[in-house]
Amino acid sequence: MPHVVIDGKTFEAEPNKTIIEVAFENGLDIPHFCWHPELSVSGNCRMCLVEVGMPKRMPDGSFEKDNDGKNLIGFMPKLQIACATGISDGMHVRTKSEVVVNAQESVMEFILINHPLDCPICDEAGQCKLQEYSFIHANGESRFDDVKNHKDKRVSWGPNVLFDGERCITCSRCIRFTNEVAKQPVLTFVQRGDKVTIKTFEGTELDSPYSMNVIDICPVGALTSKDFRFKSRVWDMSFNDSICPGCSRGCNIKIGVRNNEILRLEPKANPFVNKFWMCDYGRLTQFQNTNVNRISEPRITFEGNQKSSTWQEALSVANQKISAINSKQIMILGSPFATNEDNFILSLFAKKVLKTENLDFFRYEDNLFCDDKLRTIDRTPNSAGAFAVGVSPGSHHVNIDNLVTKIKTGEITALYTIDDSLDRFPELVSVLDELELFVIHAQNESVVTQKANIVFPASTFAEVEGTFTNFENRVQHFMPAVITAENLRFMGMKMSRLDKFGADNDRWTQHDLRRSRQHWRILQQLANMMNAGWSFTSSEEIFNTIVEHNDQFKSMSYELLDEFQGLKCMKASNPEAKKRIYQSHYMKPN
Amino acid sequence: MNKVANTEAQRMNFWERLYIPEIARGLGLTFIEMFKPRVTRQYPEVRWEPQGSYRGRPVLVNEDDGERCVACGLCSRVCPALAIEVQASETDRIKERYPVKFEINMLRCIFCGFCEEVCPEEAIVMSKEYDIVFQTTDEAILGKENLLKPVSELQDRLEFLRQWK
Numbered sequence: 001m002p003h004v005v006i007d008g009k010t011f012e013a014e015p016n017k018t019i020i021e022v023a024f025e026n027g028l029d030i031p032h033f034c035w036h037p038e039l040s041v042s043g044n045c046r047m048c049l050v051e052v053g054m055p056k057r058m059p060d061g062s063f064e065k066d067n068d069g070k071n072l073i074g075f076m077p078k079l080q081i082a083c084a085t086g087i088s089d090g091m092h093v094r095t096k097s098e099v100v101v102n103a104q105e106s107v108m109e110f111i112l113i114n115h116p117l118d119c120p121i122c123d124e125a126g127q128c129k130l131q132e133y134s135f136i137h138a139n140g141e142s143r144f145d146d147v148k149n150h151k152d153k154r155v156s157w158g159p160n161v162l163f164d165g166e167r168c169i170t171c172s173r174c175i176r177f178t179n180e181v182a183k184q185p186v187l188t189f190v191q192r193g194d195k196v197t198i199k200t201f202e203g204t205e206l207d208s209p210y211s212m213n214v215i216d217i218c219p220v221g222a223l224t225s226k227d228f229r230f231k232s233r234v235w236d237m238s239f240n241d242s243i244c245p246g247c248s249r250g251c252n253i254k255i256g257v258r259n260n261e262i263l264r265l266e267p268k269a270n271p272f273v274n275k276f277w278m279c280d281y282g283r284l285t286q287f288q289n290t291n292v293n294r295i296s297e298p299r300i301t302f303e304g305n306q307k308s309s310t311w312q313e314a315l316s317v318a319n320q321k322i323s324a325i326n327s328k329q330i331m332i333l334g335s336p337f338a339t340n341e342d343n344f345i346l347s348l349f350a351k352k353v354l355k356t357e358n359l360d361f362f363r364y365e366d367n368l369f370c371d372d373k374l375r376t377i378d379r380t381p382n383s384a385g386a387f388a389v390g391v392s393p394g395s396h397h398v399n400i401d402n403l404v405t406k407i408k409t410g411e412i413t414a415l416y417t418i419d420d421s422l423d424r425f426p427e428l429v430s431v432l433d434e435l436e437l438f439v440i441h442a443q444n445e446s447v448v449t450q451k452a453n454i455v456f457p458a459s460t461f462a463e464v465e466g467t468f469t470n471f472e473n474r475v476q477h478f479m480p481a482v483i484t485a486e487n488l489r490f491m492g493m494k495m496s497r498l499d500k501f502g503a504d505n506d507r508w509t510q511h512d513l514r515r516s517r518q519h520w521r522i523l524q525q526l527a528n529m530m531n532a533g534w535s536f537t538s539s540e541e542i543f544n545t546i547v548e549h550n551d552q553f554k555s556m557s558y559e560l561l562d563e564f565q566g567l568k569c570m571k572a573s574n575p576e577a578k579k580r581i582y583q584s585h586y587m588k589p590n
Numbered sequence: 591m592n593k594v595a596n597t598e599a600q601r602m603n604f605w606e607r608l609y610i611p612e613i614a615r616g617l618g619l620t621f622i623e624m625f626k627p628r629v630t631r632q633y634p635e636v637r638w639e640p641q642g643s644y645r646g647r648p649v650l651v652n653e654d655d656g657e658r659c660v661a662c663g664l665c666s667r668v669c670p671a672l673a674i675e676v677q678a679s680e681t682d683r684i685k686e687r688y689p690v691k692f693e694i695n696m697l698r699c700i701f702c703g704f705c706e707e708v709c710p711e712e713a714i715v716m717s718k719e720y721d722i723v724f725q726t727t728d729e730a731i732l733g734k735e736n737l738l739k740p741v742s743e744l745q746d747r748l749e750f751l752r753q754w755k
Contacts, residue, residue: 120662120710121687154686230678230687233663501672507693507731508675 002089019082034171035083049079051094108138124221126234158206168222174214184208238496240481246282248378250470255481260511262287295457319529327356334361334391335419336380339466341542342519347390357394385469457516476566642750645716652738658713661689665705673698
């Protein structure tokens with residue numbers, strides 16, 4: 001394998017790699033705008049210029065030595081771009097020499113000639129690659145005192161993306177993304193030189209289901225999200241790692257929160273799951289159910305009298321009513337939207353406490369939703385996990401296929417569910433009135449919660465810690481991003497500056513603290529009223545119990561899940577090799 | 591027992607100890623001051639007009655076509671007392687961003703002037719207002735309607751900033 005010397009250090013590298021790739025894999029960052037590990041090389045920003053040279057040779061083929069006996073290196077007088085120069089054995093690269101630094105400063109000066117410097121208005125400010133490099137690689141001066149070029153601003157490229165021609169530094173990342181990843185080649189450069197700008201072809205628009213990824217990879221603020229535009233500055237938000245619950249792919253995401261309200265979701269790189277991307281559907285919809293239409297407190301409805309109650313009262317009523325029902329007549333429904341921990345406790349609750357095996361969950365599969373990129377047929381994040389931790393009916397017990405008939409015939413008179421998306425099944429909704437008792441853990445108001453006898457407000461995925469198992473049986477750990485009364489003192493949660501330093505009487509801290517609880521905590525309290533004697537204090541304890549009792553999760557722990565970005569069931573002791581994760585804009589707060 | 595030596599009383603000479611001439615001297619001083627120019631004012635009837643360099647209550651500059659502020663949030667970020675809260679939104683003007691909400695909590699404000707110093711648009715400046723009185727805590731949180739001031743009233747400060755900032 002060829003050896004390359006970069007800044008005096010020798011690295012072994014695979015052939016057919018470029019200098020910037022070798023440097024990146026070995027922990028060196030060569031400044032760049034247009035290069036992206038998942039996209040083809042275009043080499044048009046000229047930021048990654050480096051000095052490249054080979055050892056000098058004598059006419060007889062031997063290496064020319066200096067007085068100390070070292071090889072003399074003949075560096076090329078012109079600099080090369082590291083992103084498009086392939087390596088060869090014995091190559092020497094200098095990335096920090098004076099010539100290179102001068103070149104970088106000149107490139108920065110050129111790029112900034114026509115860049116409008118409207119950072120105060122721009123949404124990208126605070127996480128902008130050009131801002132970062134202006135600090136690190138520019139000399140802070142411009143010799144250009146003419147009028148800057150004016151181009152089209154606020155051009156709509158599609159339903160979700162807005163383009164600002166003046167801010168664009170023509171790196172072509174968006175063009176390459178739409179061609180190569182989104183497979184919707186609608187963008188192109190028009191004009192030449194300093195007049196160059198990017199346009200959509202006539203009669204087309206960028207409406208691919210992955211269009212909003214161009215906003216993330218854009219090194220400047222030329223591309224902004226119509227949904228998020230001007231909602232908040234990035235330094236006022238906290239970003240916590242989570243998993244998108246939109247489908248069973250389990251894309252890694254970051255949840256951007258300000259004042260306890262989710263403002264945006266953005267993809268987090270995970271080379272084994274979603275690389276750097278996520279779909280627009282997940283990005284724009286999956287936080288809505290956390291922000292709006294929430295059930296705020298426990299509710300009891302009997303004989304048409306709906307009343308809100310305290311947790312204690314609702315739990316004791318539930319205990320009383322469930323105990324009065326024969327365990328053969330009760331059906332327990334798990335949820336593919338809930339975590340492994342929640343479903344595990346639910347299956348324990350059914351099998352150990354209620355002693356019934358009428359236990360199942362509704363899957364949600366949609367052929368129209370899936371594509372060949374990230375979206376999967378299964379539109380729930382955790383159906384594999386729910387099944388794996390034991391939410392499955394015993395033989396000859398009631399399951400989801402015969403549930404409606406059994407309710408009609410009166411064999412099932414009570415339903416306990418942690419799935420609040422049952423309104424997808426009109427058949428089931430129509431027979432809910434025939435039940436004697438219907439208990440639900442719900443996050444949002446719906447037709448179903450109106451029919452329930454007891455409603456417990458449940459926390460959404462953004463408010464809990466847990467694990468999801470995706471369609472490839474990869475178990476991934478996520479943390480809460482939004483606080484509730486329950487997780488107020490959750491350790492390790494990232495907070496924004498305002499969260500840290502605001503006082504109780506500041507107006508920006510006047511959000512409502514929701515009183516919802518995680519499914520397993522509700523179930524544990526209820527089970528303990530029925531003398532189960534459980535004492536789990538955290539999701540981690542429950543996960544460790546699952547690991548102990550379930551071979552599929554063997555040798556996993558939250559720590560390892562975080563370290564290896566998720567582990568596959570049955571293969572946890574033999575994980576994929578860790579890779580250095582590329583981060584395009586690394587100055588983003590937390 | 592401590593013996594106190596060299597006290598003020600011991601150091602006084604005969605005339606000083608007599609006391610009467612000192613009273614006369616004091617009365618004389620008062621009498622002379624009556625004919626010198628006065629330095630006190632009948633506040634609030636007579637008010638002091640500070641210089642442009644004075645850092646009073648921070649205000650937003652309002653031009654003929656609306657506020658200068660583009661809601662970049664830098665004042666809010668730099669404010670050491672976290673007194674400022676800004677919420678941006680979009681307009682049709684050339685500067686496409688404007689503050690839909692801009693609040694300064696005057697109970698938190700320490701008049702340091704960092705907000706003015708960091709402002710890229712010269713949109714928030716320290717005014718000459720120094721008598722700031724509130725009756726409730728809510729009243730002390732000033733919104734846009736209380737903060738916006740026409741640019742003509744702020745010429746002194748803007749001139750000072752142009753020269754010294």
